[in-house]
Amino acid sequence: MSRPDLNTEEGRAAYRRELRRVAWPIRWGGLGLIVLAAAVILAARQNLFGMGEAAVTVAYGLLAAGWALWIAAVFIRTRHHKRRLAEGL
Numbered sequence: 001m002s003r004p005d006l007n008t009e010e011g012r013a014a015y016r017r018e019l020r021r022v023a024w025p026i027r028w029g030g031l032g033l034i035v036l037a038a039a040v041i042l043a044a045r046q047n048l049f050g051m052g053e054a055a056v057t058v059a060y061g062l063l064a065a066g067w068a069l070w071i072a073a074v075f076i077r078t079r080h081h082k083r084r085l086a087e088g089l
Helices: 011-020 024-045 054-086
Strands: none
Touching: 011 024, 024 054
């Protein structure tokens, strides 16, 4: 790949689209785990579906895993950005 063209508006828009697609499944997977964990915590706190305190512990684990995936996606995207801008030097 060549270095992105950031001198034109079209080039910047194309590069923004490219960056949004980097680590996309990891980012959405992390967001999904965070939302799922929040729903389980709320359901367990209100004693819905017969969920007990064990479900809260599992939900906090899901929450931690979701945030870990989200942060990993940010690092992957940042590394991709640095590599792309370093090309052509």
